[in-house]
Amino acid sequence: MRQALLIIDVQPSFSPPQWLIDGIQLLIGKLPSVSTVEPHDESRTPFQRQLGWHPTADDDSLIAADRIFIKFGDAPSPDTIEYLKSLNLDRVLVCGLQTETCYLAAGFALFDAGLKPTLLTELTVGSSLDRSSSLGMRLWEHHFKHTLTSDELRTCLQTS
Incomplete structure (x- = not known):
C-alpha cells in the first residue's frame, strides 16, 4: 500500500506532549513524511486579533519530516496537497495536533483532492477544548470514516 504521513503542526508554540513527538518519530523513515508548520503572520491569519x-x-517543526510546508490557517497549503497527490498514494496517514480543527481542515482538503485521509488514533492531540481528541475523532469518523490504531499501523508497515 502506498501511503505517506501528514504531521499537523507539531511545533513549539502549540506545546505538543513528548509522547506525541516520540510516537511520531518512530514512524519517520518508515514511509514518506510531510509536516505542516503554522507561523504567525497576522495579515494572513488573525490569531492575535480574534483569539488574543x-x-x-x-x-519550526519538531519532527524531521522529509518535507516541511508552511501553512496559514487551519488547512494544509495547496503546495502540500499537490505534493501528496504527486506521490500517487493509496492513503494519507494524519497525526499531530488540533484534532477537531486543523485535522478536520486537512481531512477535507485531502478528501477533496481525491486522497484517502486516515487518522492515526493514538498520535493525535486535540485543542484546549478537548485535549483527549474524542470530539475530533468522532467528527473524523463521521466525515472520513478511516482510522488506524498503532497496532493496525504496525501490521500494515510490516506487510508493505
Missing part, C-alpha cells in the same frame, strides 16, 4: 494569542513567527 498567536504562535511565534519563526516556529
Whole structure:
C-alpha cells in the first residue's frame, strides 16, 4: 500500500506532549513524511486579533519530516496537497495536533483532492477544548470514516 504521513503542526508554540513527538518519530523513515508548520503572520491569519494569542513567527517543526510546508490557517497549503497527490498514494496517514480543527481542515482538503485521509488514533492531540481528541475523532469518523490504531499501523508497515 502506498501511503505517506501528514504531521499537523507539531511545533513549539502549540506545546505538543513528548509522547506525541516520540510516537511520531518512530514512524519517520518508515514511509514518506510531510509536516505542516503554522507561523504567525497576522495579515494572513488573525490569531492575535480574534483569539488574543498567536504562535511565534519563526516556529519550526519538531519532527524531521522529509518535507516541511508552511501553512496559514487551519488547512494544509495547496503546495502540500499537490505534493501528496504527486506521490500517487493509496492513503494519507494524519497525526499531530488540533484534532477537531486543523485535522478536520486537512481531512477535507485531502478528501477533496481525491486522497484517502486516515487518522492515526493514538498520535493525535486535540485543542484546549478537548485535549483527549474524542470530539475530533468522532467528527473524523463521521466525515472520513478511516482510522488506524498503532497496532493496525504496525501490521500494515510490516506487510508493505
